[in-house]
Amino acid sequence: xxxxxxxxxxxxxxxxxxxxxxxxxxxxxxxxxxxxxxxxxxxxxxxxxxxxxxxxxxxxxxxxxxxxxxxxxxxxxxxxxxxxxxxxxxxxxxxxxxxxxxxxxxxxxxxxxxxxxxxxxxxxxxxxxxxxxxxxxxxxxxxxxxxxxxxxxxxxxxxxxxxxxxxxxxxxxxxxxxxxxxxxxxxxxxxxxxxxxxxxxxxxxxxxxxxxxxxxxxxxxxxxxxxxxxxxxxxxxxxxxxxxxxxx
Numbered sequence: 001x002x003x004x005x006x007x008x009x010x011x012x013x014x015x016x017x018x019x020x021x022x023x024x025x026x027x028x029x030x031x032x033x034x035x036x037x038x039x040x041x042x043x044x045x046x047x048x049x050x051x052x053x054x055x056x057x058x059x060x061x062x063x064x065x066x067x068x069x070x071x072x073x074x075x076x077x078x079x080x081x082x083x084x085x086x087x088x089x090x091x092x093x094x095x096x097x098x099x100x101x102x103x104x105x106x107x108x109x110x111x112x113x114x115x116x117x118x119x120x121x122x123x124x125x126x127x128x129x130x131x132x133x134x135x136x137x138x139x140x141x142x143x144x145x146x147x148x149x150x151x152x153x154x155x156x157x158x159x160x161x162x163x164x165x166x167x168x169x170x171x172x173x174x175x176x177x178x179x180x181x182x183x184x185x186x187x188x189x190x191x192x193x194x195x196x197x198x199x200x201x202x203x204x205x206x207x208x209x210x211x212x213x214x215x216x217x218x219x220x221x222x223x224x225x226x227x228x229x230x231x232x233x234x235x236x237x238x239x240x241x242x243x244x245x246x247x248x
Contacts, residue, residue, distance in 0.1 A: 035053075073197055076130075081124065083120050086118075089125045111153065138194055139219070142168035147166060159227070160224075167217070205225055
């Protein structure tokens with residue numbers, strides 16, 4: 001019974017994501033096809049010809065980006081679990097920061113590994129750093145060039161916590177439950193797979209995600225992991241003010 005329920009939920013989720021992928025691909029394909037057909041069948045003035053070819057090129061680039069993000073999402077490797085420390089994770093985070101432009105990188109405050117608490121968890125430091133990298137990209141996108149972003153690593157009881165805090169736009173309460181859904185984004189031409197990938201990595205590490213977000217004030221995202229991977233933990237999704245708890 002439970003197995004059948006799990007299979008049904010899995011296929012339902014797969015069907016939803018398939019619809020979302022089809023929607024994302026259909027839009028640029030329709031634009032490319034429509035304007036290509038006009039160029040082929042109509043006598044188009046030179047100024048419109050240039051405009052149409054620009055649109056076709058732009059939509060082709062967009063389609064290529066969608067495919068690249070989908071491949072990146074699909075190719076996230078399975079974790080290679082082993083005992084690791086917070087210091088190892090943050091060393092990998094520092095390596096990942098090299099992929100971010102220097103001007104943006106200077107806005108990120110990250111502790112030196114020597115100041116991190118000594119603790120051990122089971123996980124893959126490279127994948128965990130990748131999850132934090134996606135959170136940082138999201139924070140950079142949501143905040144101004146003057147805003148600082150802080151990354152911390154702490155221990156609370158039997159939990160290991162990595163937090164990313166920004167002072168950006170924040171997330172509206174009605175949007176917050178959907179931020180980890182594939183392709184969900186409130187920004188134009190933004191694919192919205194980064195947070196989906198981050199949550200996937202955290203889930204595979206038997207962890208959960210906590211979000212505290214207040215519009216116009218900023219967002220705090222906590223990646224919470226058990227010290228012992230055999231003891232999954234329950235956490236909450238906070239909608240900015242005290243309210244019902246929602247596990248993610």
